[in-house]
Amino acid sequence: MKTYLDCIPCFVQQALRVGRLSTEDEKEIKNILDNVGSLIKDIPMESSPPEIAMYVYSKIKKITGNPDPFRKDKINHIKKAQKLYPHMKEILEESDDRLFTAVRLAIAGNIIDLGTAKTFNIEEDILKSLHQELTINDYQSFKKQIHNSKNILYLGDNSGEAVFDKLLIEEIKKPVTFVVREKPVINDITKQEALEIGIDKVAEVISSGTSAPGTVLSTCTDEFLEIFYNADMIISKGQGNYEALSEVDAPIFFLLKAKCHVIADNIGVDEGSLLLMEKK
Amino acid sequence: MKTYLDCIPCFVQQALRVGRLSTEDEKEIKNILDNVGSLIKDIPMESSPPEIAMYVYSKIKKITGNPDPFRKDKINHIKKAQKLYPHMKEILEESDDRLFTAVRLAIAGNIIDLGTAKTFNIEEDILKSLHQELTINDYQSFKKQIHNSKNILYLGDNSGEAVFDKLLIEEIKKPVTFVVREKPVINDITKQEALEIGIDKVAEVISSGTSAPGTVLSTCTDEFLEIFYNADMIISKGQGNYEALSEVDAPIFFLLKAKCHVIADNIGVDEGSLLLMEKK
Numbered sequence: 001m002k003t004y005l006d007c008i009p010c011f012v013q014q015a016l017r018v019g020r021l022s023t024e025d026e027k028e029i030k031n032i033l034d035n036v037g038s039l040i041k042d043i044p045m046e047s048s049p050p051e052i053a054m055y056v057y058s059k060i061k062k063i064t065g066n067p068d069p070f071r072k073d074k075i076n077h078i079k080k081a082q083k084l085y086p087h088m089k090e091i092l093e094e095s096d097d098r099l100f101t102a103v104r105l106a107i108a109g110n111i112i113d114l115g116t117a118k119t120f121n122i123e124e125d126i127l128k129s130l131h132q133e134l135t136i137n138d139y140q141s142f143k144k145q146i147h148n149s150k151n152i153l154y155l156g157d158n159s160g161e162a163v164f165d166k167l168l169i170e171e172i173k174k175p176v177t178f179v180v181r182e183k184p185v186i187n188d189i190t191k192q193e194a195l196e197i198g199i200d201k202v203a204e205v206i207s208s209g210t211s212a213p214g215t216v217l218s219t220c221t222d223e224f225l226e227i228f229y230n231a232d233m234i235i236s237k238g239q240g241n242y243e244a245l246s247e248v249d250a251p252i253f254f255l256l257k258a259k260c261h262v263i264a265d266n267i268g269v270d271e272g273s274l275l276l277m278e279k280k
Numbered sequence: 281m282k283t284y285l286d287c288i289p290c291f292v293q294q295a296l297r298v299g300r301l302s303t304e305d306e307k308e309i310k311n312i313l314d315n316v317g318s319l320i321k322d323i324p325m326e327s328s329p330p331e332i333a334m335y336v337y338s339k340i341k342k343i344t345g346n347p348d349p350f351r352k353d354k355i356n357h358i359k360k361a362q363k364l365y366p367h368m369k370e371i372l373e374e375s376d377d378r379l380f381t382a383v384r385l386a387i388a389g390n391i392i393d394l395g396t397a398k399t400f401n402i403e404e405d406i407l408k409s410l411h412q413e414l415t416i417n418d419y420q421s422f423k424k425q426i427h428n429s430k431n432i433l434y435l436g437d438n439s440g441e442a443v444f445d446k447l448l449i450e451e452i453k454k455p456v457t458f459v460v461r462e463k464p465v466i467n468d469i470t471k472q473e474a475l476e477i478g479i480d481k482v483a484e485v486i487s488s489g490t491s492a493p494g495t496v497l498s499t500c501t502d503e504f505l506e507i508f509y510n511a512d513m514i515i516s517k518g519q520g521n522y523e524a525l526s527e528v529d530a531p532i533f534f535l536l537k538a539k540c541h542v543i544a545d546n547i548g549v550d551e552g553s554l555l556l557m558e559k560k
Contacts (some may be wrong), residue, residue, distance in 0.1 A: 005296055005299075005300075005306065005309055005310065005313065007315075008292060008293075008313050009292040009293040009296055012288060012289040012292045012317075012320075013289040016285055016286065016288065016289055019285075020285075026285065026325075029285055030285065030325060033285065033288050033320055034320050035321075036317075036320075037288075037292075037316075037317035037318060037319070037320030037321060038317060038318050038320070038321060040292075040314050040316075040317030040318070041314035041315075041318060042312055045306075045310060050388055077304065115341070141528075213432060239352035243434065
């Protein structure tokens with residue numbers, strides 16, 4: 001997905017938010033905004049938003065010297081998600097179709113996103129999402145593809161969300177490789193959080209090599225690209241991964257909540273829609 | 281009021297909105313955003329938001345060559361407000377305190393603002409505002425000051441809103457000088473719209489000389505400044521005028537709706553509050 005004009009004020013808004021998390025010095029935050037503002041003219045609109053975000057966030061990192069301003073939030077989100085875990089397991093036990101329920105939980109977990117401007121309440125919003133119909137629902141094809149796949153690549157997104165990804169991976173009952181970002185960016189999952197959650201107990205954990213908040217293939221390692229292109233099936237979580245991969249020819253299923261009007265318009269659904277969508 | 285860090289993404293958002301109104305050429309809009317982005321580093325945070333907005337909007341004007349992109353909106357807002365006028369007159373006729381009701385109508389009219397990100401529905405929102413309590417209500421002092429004043433300066437704000445200002449001016453029953461912006465900026469009122477509304481029939485219409493979306497005194501003419509400093513009472517409409525004058529020592533009453541969290545925090549009220557507030 002290309003970058004839309006609407007993404008530009010959103011980048012500036014994100015810069016302000018990260019600035020405030022990184023430092024309390026107003027002048028330093030203003031300096032971040034100055035730098036991100038000057039960077040707008042260099043934004044190639046044909047690049048995807050996570051590709052641009054990578055430059056924006058690395059600029060902010062350089063200025064503040066804070067490599068992981070969202071670390072506290074990530075720990076907090078993981079804790080909250082883990083608190084819900086036993087209840088989610090119960091829901092799963094009682095459901096008629098465990099795999100489908102796990103898919104819905106994994107999509108619900110995608111609300112835990114600090115990139116978009118929306119605020120969220122993990123407990124409330126996850127439970128609410130479980131009662132919301134999927135606007136695009138390619139579950140039958142998803143199920144069939146799992147059945148036919150020998151190796152499944154699972155692209156992680158936000159850290160707290162991965163608690164629910166773990167739950168889905170347990171239901172897939174096939175060898176799964178779980179992919180994390182190489183370096184911290186927003187509240188996206190890195191190897192550190194994956195190990196804290198214990199994803200390594202249900203899947204092999206690898207890094208894509210990127211420090212973008214999405215699997216931008218041009219920034220991934222050759223090693224990862226080989227795995228990516230040889231996967232029988234790719235489960236892609238979240239907006240950033242959708243934005244990076246929406247035009248890539250691969251057997252991808254996108255699981256996400258469309259959290260801003262730009263991505264919702266791009267897909268052709270209403271903002272707030274929950275999606276299990278096969279790449280056509 | 282100084283410019284807050286939160287104003288900066290808002291300026292970029294405004295630039296996008298005006299860009300879209302001025303042209304359909306995506307590249308030209310991107311060029312606007314590039315320019316406004318590069319301008320961030322030159323923003324002196326001690327200046328008031330309308331002072332900064334003046335530079336932002338004049339930059340956009342230069343790029344697009346469109347001196348008045350909101351002209352259509354202004355005409356449309358005036359028409360809609362005028363449609364409500366007979367009903368508002370009725371409300372006035374039936375009220376116990378005509379002046380207070382007129383004040384409430386004039387504040388309600390302040391919703392017609394294209395500067396802030398909020399959308400509005402003129403008919404619905406004005407009627408709703410009439411049922412909302414004023415969060416700060418210095419009406420007794422306002423009434424007394426009118427009684428004691430020989431010459432009253434009334435600083436106009438948005439164009440559609442001025443239809444309701446006219447109604448209040450009719451109730452003041454004192455000589456009123458109504459102040460417009462020198463050049464079009466956002467949907468603020470200029471001489472052209474003031475004459476279209478017929479404000480010249482109830483007040484003397486003068487320009488402050490500014491092209492900022494607020495009465496930024498350093499950008500006003502000497503002629504206006506003399507009138508300003510000699511006024512017995514100044515009625516200041518809207519956010520832009522508040523932002524420009526909140527620290528100026530003059531007998532000002534601010535009538536406005538606090539439409540963004542920045543101004544609401546500055547005043548110490550909730551966003552959305554309606555205010556009739558004497559300058560202390």
